[in-house]
Amino acid sequence: MKYKLGTMAVAGLMAASPVMADLVFPSLSYRTGPYAAGGIPFADGYADYFTMLNERDGGIGGVMAKVIECETGYNTEKGVECYESTKGEGSLVYQPLSTGITYQLIPKTTADGIPMHTMGYGRTSAANGEVFSHTFNYPANYWNGASGAINYLLAENGGDLSGKKIALVYHNSAYGKEPIRTLEELAEKHGFELSLLPVDHPGQEQKSQWLQIRRDRPDNVIMYGWGVMNQVAVQEAANVRFPMENFIGIWWSGSENDVLAAGDAANGYKALTFHGVGSDFPVFDDIQAHVVDKGLAAGAGDQIGTVLYNRGLYAAMLAAEAAKTAQEIHGTADITPAMMRDGMEALEITEAKMAELGLPNFGPEFNVSCENHGGTGLVGMTQWDATAKEWTLISDFAPTDMEVIQPLIEEDSAAYAAENNIEPGCK
Amino acid sequence: MFYREAGDFSTTYAEDQQTFPIKFDRYRYYVVLFIAIFVVPFVINDYWVNSLLLPFLIYAIAAIGLNILVGYCGQVSLGTGGFMAVGAYACYKFMTGVDIWWGGELLFQLPEFNIVFSVIMGGVMTALVGVLFGLPSLRIKGFYLAVATLAAQFFLVWLFNRVSWFYNYSASGQINAPERDIFGVLITGPSTQPWATYLFCLFFTIVCAVVARNLTRGSTGRKWMAIRDMDIAAEIIGVNPLRAKLTAFAVSSFFIGISGALFFSVYLGAVEVGEAFGIQKSFLVLFMIIIGGLGSIFGSFAGAAFLVLLPVLLKVVGVDWLGWPTDIVAHLQLVIVGLLIIVFLIAEPHGIAQLWRVAKEKLRLWPFPH
Numbered sequence: 001m002k003y004k005l006g007t008m009a010v011a012g013l014m015a016a017s018p019v020m021a022d023l024v025f026p027s028l029s030y031r032t033g034p035y036a037a038g039g040i041p042f043a044d045g046y047a048d049y050f051t052m053l054n055e056r057d058g059g060i061g062g063v064m065a066k067v068i069e070c071e072t073g074y075n076t077e078k079g080v081e082c083y084e085s086t087k088g089e090g091s092l093v094y095q096p097l098s099t100g101i102t103y104q105l106i107p108k109t110t111a112d113g114i115p116m117h118t119m120g121y122g123r124t125s126a127a128n129g130e131v132f133s134h135t136f137n138y139p140a141n142y143w144n145g146a147s148g149a150i151n152y153l154l155a156e157n158g159g160d161l162s163g164k165k166i167a168l169v170y171h172n173s174a175y176g177k178e179p180i181r182t183l184e185e186l187a188e189k190h191g192f193e194l195s196l197l198p199v200d201h202p203g204q205e206q207k208s209q210w211l212q213i214r215r216d217r218p219d220n221v222i223m224y225g226w227g228v229m230n231q232v233a234v235q236e237a238a239n240v241r242f243p244m245e246n247f248i249g250i251w252w253s254g255s256e257n258d259v260l261a262a263g264d265a266a267n268g269y270k271a272l273t274f275h276g277v278g279s280d281f282p283v284f285d286d287i288q289a290h291v292v293d294k295g296l297a298a299g300a301g302d303q304i305g306t307v308l309y310n311r312g313l314y315a316a317m318l319a320a321e322a323a324k325t326a327q328e329i330h331g332t333a334d335i336t337p338a339m340m341r342d343g344m345e346a347l348e349i350t351e352a353k354m355a356e357l358g359l360p361n362f363g364p365e366f367n368v369s370c371e372n373h374g375g376t377g378l379v380g381m382t383q384w385d386a387t388a389k390e391w392t393l394i395s396d397f398a399p400t401d402m403e404v405i406q407p408l409i410e411e412d413s414a415a416y417a418a419e420n421n422i423e424p425g426c427k
Numbered sequence: 428m429f430y431r432e433a434g435d436f437s438t439t440y441a442e443d444q445q446t447f448p449i450k451f452d453r454y455r456y457y458v459v460l461f462i463a464i465f466v467v468p469f470v471i472n473d474y475w476v477n478s479l480l481l482p483f484l485i486y487a488i489a490a491i492g493l494n495i496l497v498g499y500c501g502q503v504s505l506g507t508g509g510f511m512a513v514g515a516y517a518c519y520k521f522m523t524g525v526d527i528w529w530g531g532e533l534l535f536q537l538p539e540f541n542i543v544f545s546v547i548m549g550g551v552m553t554a555l556v557g558v559l560f561g562l563p564s565l566r567i568k569g570f571y572l573a574v575a576t577l578a579a580q581f582f583l584v585w586l587f588n589r590v591s592w593f594y595n596y597s598a599s600g601q602i603n604a605p606e607r608d609i610f611g612v613l614i615t616g617p618s619t620q621p622w623a624t625y626l627f628c629l630f631f632t633i634v635c636a637v638v639a640r641n642l643t644r645g646s647t648g649r650k651w652m653a654i655r656d657m658d659i660a661a662e663i664i665g666v667n668p669l670r671a672k673l674t675a676f677a678v679s680s681f682f683i684g685i686s687g688a689l690f691f692s693v694y695l696g697a698v699e700v701g702e703a704f705g706i707q708k709s710f711l712v713l714f715m716i717i718i719g720g721l722g723s724i725f726g727s728f729a730g731a732a733f734l735v736l737l738p739v740l741l742k743v744v745g746v747d748w749l750g751w752p753t754d755i756v757a758h759l760q761l762v763i764v765g766l767l768i769i770v771f772l773i774a775e776p777h778g779i780a781q782l783w784r785v786a787k788e789k790l791r792l793w794p795f796p797h
Contacts, residue, residue: 029753031752031753031754031757032754032757032758033757036754040754069752069753070746070753071742071746071753071754071756071757073757075702076695076698076699076702076703077482077695077703080477080478080694080695081477081478081739081742084473084474084477084478085474085478087473088474099599100601100699100702100703103599103601103603103697103699104695104696104697106697107603107616107617107696107697108617108696110617111617111618112617123599172588172701173600173699173701173702174599174600174601174699175599177598177599177600178598178599180598181598200701201701201702201705299754412598415597419603419605420605420606420616421606
């Protein structure tokens with residue numbers, strides 16, 4: 001019986017995968033499971049941008065882009081299954097949108113020579129391209145986020161945080177633990193007091209954490225949450241009457257899903273970001289004309305312009321630009337994953353380029369090099385307006401404290417290199 | 428028809444008590460083993476191994492382990508995920524060299540173990556932990572015991588998430604399997620060959636299945652079954668319940684630990700304890716043995732195959748053949764698997780193993796009805 005099932009499955013796989021001459025962009029999405037609310041808009045944005053390129057420009061450099069979706073449910077085992085079943089289709093770049101799956105795929109993608117882009121998540125020290133040759137996390141990572149939040153607070157408090165109390169509410173997983181080291185270093189540097197409050201998956205239960213916040217009265221709360229944890233935290237913060245403007249979320253805790261549930265109480269809540277918000281960009285007219293009006297929108301088509309939709313779109317835009325760069329470097333339209341990697345490593349995003357793409361001021365300017373796969377690490381701040389029901393950008397994309405972050409990146413990537421016998425260096 | 432018994436006589440007790448008393452059955456078993464060992468490794472690729480065979484083999488070991496405890500000894504356990512985590516973390520610590528600290532000083536560090544011994548140590552450590560959490564079973568039964576093992580599940584996951592010594596103080600709390608090899612053939616890490624990881628897991632699966640089979644049909648297994656069927660009566664006829672229950676916990680946890688070690692080191696390569704070894708893992712393995720058949724080694728395999736391969740098959744049919752949206756297929760997967768479980772358990776409460784037994788019986792008697 002088991003062999004029969006297996007044979008059928010593989011026969012099906014072979015029948016279903018004809019040789020493609022398209023540029024394949026797999027999307028390991030999660031439209032189901034506990035984190036679906038965040039997975040759906042991202043996957044929609046990612047798919048819609050490529051659909052728009054196909055409809056408007058006939059693909060990238062004359063070659064059609066093809067997005068293969070595979071449902072992971074934020075589950076690492078399904079993530080592996082998805083990776084194995086799509087890697088043979090000529091997949092150019094992976095975007096797993098899960099730190100857990102990222103950790104698994106870093107060695108696998110490197111061994112298979114396929115680049116992976118973990119935009120604003122994943123393993124932060126992958127910013128060191130000398131060790132992580134096939135993993136990219138530009139334009140900003142978790143540690144830039146932590147530092148960005150602290151810089152913002154420094155600016156608010158006239159450059160002095162000594163004696164302040166800051167609490168970190170975090171998802172008790174690899175993702176949530178990422179910023180702790182950085183924040184500890186920054187606490188030492190600026191003299192504020194850091195307290196840690198882990199929240200277990202999925203994050204429905206936060207009564208005790210917020211009671212502690214009510215008792216300790218920290219000046220600010222920083223949150224690294226994802227999924228249902230965010231809206232519960234915002235609601236709990238409102239319940240203990242924590243002033244919302246002192247509550248800062250990382251970019252994964254700053255979407256409409258996280259604040260709408262709390263209604264007016266969420267007004268003033270802030271979240272970091274590394275890309276623009278809203279749908280007031282020329283590119284959205286093209287998406288409307290070429291994707292939505294033709295009935296080609298991914299999913300239900302009701303997410304356009306939301307924060308996470310924009311993030312998916314931004315990820316797709318960066319992937320498409322890297323593909324174009326790769327085509328230029330290698331002088332061929334039909335690129336391989338290895339060429340894609342070179343394209344990502346030579347990627348340069350300037351204001352002029354973004355304006356040309358219909359995304360003026362949508363993200364920070366940055367360029368990628370072999371030594372630095374993390375970009376410039378510029379982060380901005382957004383704030384939620386509960387009456388207008390929209391996020392607005394309240395500060396420009398500002399640099400973060402690389403003095404603190406760079407040594408940590410060096411240290412963590414050196415440990416990884418030692419564990420896995422990697423000879424750091426640029427080819 | 429197939430199962431001809433004419434001319435198939437046993438002349439010794441050993442022959443009479445063998446696992447496959449019918450010649451045809453025995454040869455079929457040898458053929459399956461032969462194909463699994465000498466044919467499959469040559470025809471598989473990454474997808475086959477990482478998506479179908481490895482999870483099947485590893486879950487089969489976990490199901491055998493749980494089946495010994497629940498199916499043979501009647502001690503309900505919901506701690507499988509936690510025990511798998513013990514196996515995984517123990518394997519990781521032994522792979523990277525266990526470091527013992529005392530008062531902030533590094534007391535000593537063991538050398539790095541070979542991957543085979545790391546996996547076995549994963550089993551041994553889990554056996555110890557299993558015995559510890561099996562102690563309540565001496566005083567409580569049924570639901571109360573299920574709750575005690577549930578506590579083990581949550582406590583162990585919390586422990587591995589909380590104490591950074593277990594993940595070698597890494598910033599994120601993830602554990603990553605470093606590259607390890609046997610005689611120069613890579614078994615863990617990203618550059619492994621599909622046949623190597625497959626054979627490695629197959630070896631453990633076959634050994635575990637054979638050991639489990641022989642334990643369960645020997646005096647140990649009989650004691651377990653006596654405890655399961657009626658513990659008072661078992662005690663009266665001279666079965667020591669303490670020994671029987673604790674050996675069941677130890678042996679069961681040993682297998683589950685091995686499966687956890689393989690799950691982390693060979694199959695996934697990196698795990699996060701809350702995500703990989705949560706409560707849903709405990710339920711998944713429990714469903715496997717319920718569907719496969721309690722108190723049956725074949726049932727453990729059948730249940731593992733059912734719950735590992737069916738979702739993948741449904742995905743292939745739905746997404747790749749019919750081209751449906753991925754989320755619809757994922758929802759349908761839940762519905763179909765759930766429905767199948769219900770229908771199946773109504774039609775055959777004793778699981779796939781019983782179905783197989785009935786079919787075999789019918790084949791033996793064919794063409795006569797009785």
